[in-house]
Amino acid sequence: MTGFRARPAALRYTRPAITFHWLIAILIVSAFWIGFVMTDIPGFTPTKLKYFSWHKWIGVTVFALVVLRTLWRLTHPAPRLPSGMAGWQRGASHAVHFLLYVLMFAVPISGYFYTSAAGVPVVYLGLVQLPMVVAKDPALRDVLKQVHITLDWILLVTIGLHLLGVLKHLVIDRDGLLSRMNPFGR
Numbered sequence: 199m200t201g202f203r204a205r206p207a208a209l210r211y212t213r214p215a216i217t218f219h220w221l222i223a224i225l226i227v228s229a230f231w232i233g234f235v236m237t238d239i240p241g242f243t244p245t246k247l248k249y250f251s252w253h254k255w256i257g258v259t260v261f262a263l264v265v266l267r268t269l270w271r272l273t274h275p276a277p278r279l280p281s282g283m284a285g286w287q288r289g290a291s292h293a294v295h296f297l298l299y300v301l302m303f304a305v306p307i308s309g310y311f312y313t314s315a316a317g318v319p320v321v322y323l324g325l326v327q328l329p330m331v332v333a334k335d336p337a338l339r340d341v342l343k344q345v346h347i348t349l350d351w352i353l354l355v356t357i358g359l360h361l362l363g364v365l366k367h368l369v370i371d372r373d374g375l376l377s378r379m380n381p382f383g384r
């Protein structure tokens with residue numbers, strides 16, 4: 199780990215990668231927060247409908263940013279991991295990151311298809327009506343609702359694993375690895 203500490207600048211993520219990471223992280227936390235709050239509001243109130251719209255706009259924004267982030271990531275590899283890191287840790291890190299990417303696509307897509315099957319168009323930021331991707335279908339709506347909620351929970355658990363990794367590097371390894379993604383670092 200000393201080699202890593204000695205040359206951290208060479209091992210940092212790039213500025214665009216750090217910006218994508220934190221922007222998407224903040225939006226995903228917001229989508230979860232509004233998602234849980236809005237579904238707890240009984241009946242159909244104007245506030246609930248407003249929160250549903252905000253939730254969808256945030257989700258659609260996450261999807262657009264994740265498309266751009268993936269294109270960036272495919273053309274700009276992540277900095278290499280410290281040479282002393284155990285094989286299982288490398289495997290776990292890659293598996294969790296891969297799953298996060300899959301879920302960052304699957305969660306908003308499932309929400310979008312669910313809304314379409316419910317026959318409710320998304321008017322992005324109240325300005326642009328986005329296309330319906332499936333016809334209104336109550337049976338499909340019920341299935342997609344469960345798919346969206348199940349994927350939400352899988353994403354939440356995966357984010358939890360990601361944070362466990364963060365905690366390990368912070369408290370146990372104390373190897374400075376987290377500075378790679380520090381938005382305020384140089």
Ligand code: HEM
Nearest residue numbers: 229230233234237254257258260305306309310313347350
């Ligand atoms: C990062 C993206 C997203 C995240 C993290 C997310 C998360 C959530 C969460 C946590 C809930 C509450 C689940 C529960 O009842 O336990 C929810 C519900 C919902 N989401 Fe999303 N969502 C995302 C994207 C989207 C998108 C893009 C749409 C549609 C355009 C959407 C439509 C909905 C709808 C309609 C519900 C209400 C489900 C119900 O009827 O109870 N979501 N979402």
